[in-house]
Every structure is written in structure tokens, then in C-alpha cells.
Amino acid sequence: MNLLKEKLRSGKHLIGFEVDLCDPCISEMVGSLGYDYIWIDSEHEAMDYETILMQIIACKAGGAASVVRIPFNEPYLAKRVLEMGPDGIIFPMINSAKEAKEAMDACLYPPSGKRGFGPRRACRYGAQDLFDYIQESQDQLCRFIQLEHVDAIQDLDNILQVSGVDGMIVGPCDLSGSIGHLNEIFHPEVLRLIDIAIDKCKKANMPIGVAVGANSEEDIRFWFHRGFQFISAGSDISAIVSTAKSQQIMMRNVFHD
Numbered sequence: 659m660n661l662l663k664e665k666l667r668s669g670k671h672l673i674g675f676e677v678d679l680c681d682p683c684i685s686e687m688v689g690s691l692g693y694d695y696i697w698i699d700s701e702h703e704a705m706d707y708e709t710i711l712m713q714i715i716a717c718k719a720g721g722a723a724s725v726v727r728i729p730f731n732e733p734y735l736a737k738r739v740l741e742m743g744p745d746g747i748i749f750p751m752i753n754s755a756k757e758a759k760e761a762m763d764a765c766l767y768p769p770s771g772k773r774g775f776g777p778r779r780a781c782r783y784g785a786q787d788l789f790d791y792i793q794e795s796q797d798q799l800c801r802f803i804q805l806e807h808v809d810a811i812q813d814l815d816n817i818l819q820v821s822g823v824d825g826m827i828v829g830p831c832d833l834s835g836s837i838g839h840l841n842e843i844f845h846p847e848v849l850r851l852i853d854i855a856i857d858k859c860k861k862a863n864m865p866i867g868v869a870v871g872a873n874s875e876e877d878i879r880f881w882f883h884r885g886f887q888f889i890s891a892g893s894d895i896s897a898i899v900s901t902a903k904s905q906q907i908m909m910r911n912v913f914h915d
Contacts, residue, residue, distance in 0.1 A: 659797040662695055662723040662745045666800065666825055666865045666888070674725070674890035676869070678703045682716035684894045689720020697869065697890045698726045700739075701750050711742045711779070725800065731757055733764040733772070740765065740773070743780035746800035748827060753809040755816035762822035765801050767792055770822065800824045804869075806832035811851045818862045825865040825888070828852055843870075849884075856885040871896060 665672055672694040677685050680703070685696050698705070698713045705713070710726055717724035725746035728735045739747060749761040763771040780798075781791040801822055805811060806829035817823075830843035830852065839845045852868075859866035865887050870877065873892030881889055 660723070660745050660800065662725070663797065663800050663824060665694060669865075669887065671882070672867070672888035674867075674869075674888065676890055676893040677713060679894050680705055680709050682709070682712040685713045685716035685722075685724070686720040688894070689717050689722030691720075693722045694888070695723040695725045695746065695890075696720075697748075698724060698744075701727050701729045707738055707742075710739060714742050714744050714779075717745075723800075725802070727804075731761050731764075733760075736761075736764040737774060737776075740799070741776060741778045741780050743777075743782075744799070746802060746824075748802045748804060750804045750829070751806050751832070752803040752817070753807045754813045755820055758803055758817045758820040758823060761803055762801060762820060765799065766796060766822055770796065796822075802827050802867075804829050805855055807836040808833065808851060809836070811855055814855060814858050818858065818864055823864070825867060826855065826859055827890075828855055828866065828868045828886075830868065830870060852884065860885065873897075 674695045674697050675688050675693045676697040676699055677688065678699050689696055696717045698710060700710055714724040723745035725748060726739050726744045727748035727750060728739055731749045731752060736747060747765065752758050752761060765771060765773055767773050767775065777791060781788060802825045803823055804827045810817065830848060831841055833851060834840055834842050834845060834848045837847055839848060842848065856866055867888035867890065868881050868886045869890040870881060871893065873896060878889060878891055
């Protein structure tokens with residue numbers, strides 16, 4: 659069982675950081691800072707498969723788990739990422755138990771699922787016995803699904819019955835958009851839906867986390883006290899822009915003294 663999955667199952671609170679830019683050095687740098695996992699985003703970013711592979715390798719070098727969000731719930735989009743041997747994979751926009759089952763089928767070998775066989779880095783390029791890999795693969799990967807639509811919350815009881823899911827991740831922004839309040843993530847109705855998800859997952863002993871762009875202590879405390887077990891907050895882009903903005907203001911002030 660990989661370390662990330664052990665931490666999840668133990669109930670430990672985990673912190674993550676999102677990498678959006680394509681330079682693997684960022685994952686290595688951030689991974690060395692003590693984050694539990696690096697969220698490698700290929701849903702909204704320009705990363706190709708080779709870049710994702712380099713990011714996964716860089717996470718390992720930095721000492722953090724690699725978790726890749728693929729663009730959509732399609733088996734062919736997951737397959738090549740799975741063969742790279744990440745610590746986790748994220749399927750976005752899962753809105754029903756049927757879609758959750760399709761996502762798990764893409765990750766699990768028969769008879770549990772429908773994943774095609776062809777591991778590469780995942781079996782250490784053949785250094786691991788393939789029969790051992792087949793037996794152990796289910797516990798060597800964390801499989802996450804994102805709850806980003808009101809339909810997902812409404813079908814959550816059924817989604818929680820799908821075998822193979824290791825954790826749920828709430829996407830507050832898209833969830834807010836699904837009820838007509840895009841980006842109003844603190845809208846009372848959005849928070850009500852989030853609270854329903856947290857309550858149902860806790861009752862089912864399902865780890866649940868959240869991914870947010872904000873990285874202030876106030877925001878982190880808000881989501882932590884809401885009841886999430888793991889939180890991914892901030893990103894390389896936001897960190898660079900925030901620091902550069904502060905630097906620019908400081909330099910302007912110096913020049914106008």
C-alpha cells in the first residue's frame with residue numbers, strides 16, 4: 659500500500675499544493691517543503707503526457723506523493739497516466755454512481771475493472787514481477803473522484819457504494835456554478851451542499867477533501883473547520899503572482915521614497 663493511501667485511511671490530515679506550470683523543477687522544489695502530495699493538473703493546463711511523467715518523477719525526487727488530475731472521465735485519458743505510476747489519480751466532474759463506476763473500471767484490472775494491461779514505470783519498468791504488480795496494483799494507487807455538481811451531491815449515497823474509490827474531492831467553484839452562483843463559493847446554498855457531502859462521506863468512512871485556489875490562513879482554517887480531512891490550496895501560479903506583486907509594490911515604494 660502506498661504511503662498516501664495509508665495516511666488517508668489512518669484519518670491523518672493532509673496538505674497539498676497544485677502545480678499548473680510545466681517545469682518539473684517546481685514539483686521537485688515544492689515536494690521538498692513537506693507537502694503530503696502535489697496536485698498535478700492536466701485538466702486546465704498545457705501539460706502533455708511527457709510533462710506529466712516528468713512531474714511524477716520530480717515529485718518522487720522531492721519526497722511528496724504525486725496525484726494527477728486528468729482532463730475528463732475517459733479510460734484512454736487515464737490509461738497512459740496510470741502506466742506512469744503516480745501515487746494517485748483524480749477524475750473530475752463525476753456526477754453519478756454510473757460515472758464513478760466507469761472511472762474505477764479504468765483503474766482496476768479484471769475482474770474488478772476493465773483496465774488494459776501494459777504497465778511501464780508503474781511496475782518499475784519490469785523490475786517488479788508482473789504477477790506481483792497485478793496483485794498489488796489496487797493498493798498502490800489512490801483513486802479520487804471530484805464532486806463538482808449538484809447532481810453529484812444528490813446521487814452521493816449511490817456514489818459511495820461504488821467499490822474502489824479512495825477519496826472524494828469537492829470542487830467548490832464548479833459546484834457553485836451548477837446552481838447558478840459561479841465562483842460564489844461561500845454562498846449559503848453552496849456551503850449547504852458541501853456540508854451534505856462532508857456528512858455523508860464521514861458516515862461512510864470515506865476520506866473527503868477540497869481543492870481551493872486561495873492560500874490564506876483564514877481560508878485554510880475555514881475549510882479545515884468545515885470538516886475536510888485533506889486540503890489542496892494555492893498553486894505555483896498564485897505563489898509567483900502574489901510574490902511578484904508584493905515585490906513590485908515594494909520596489910515602487912522604494913523608488914518613490
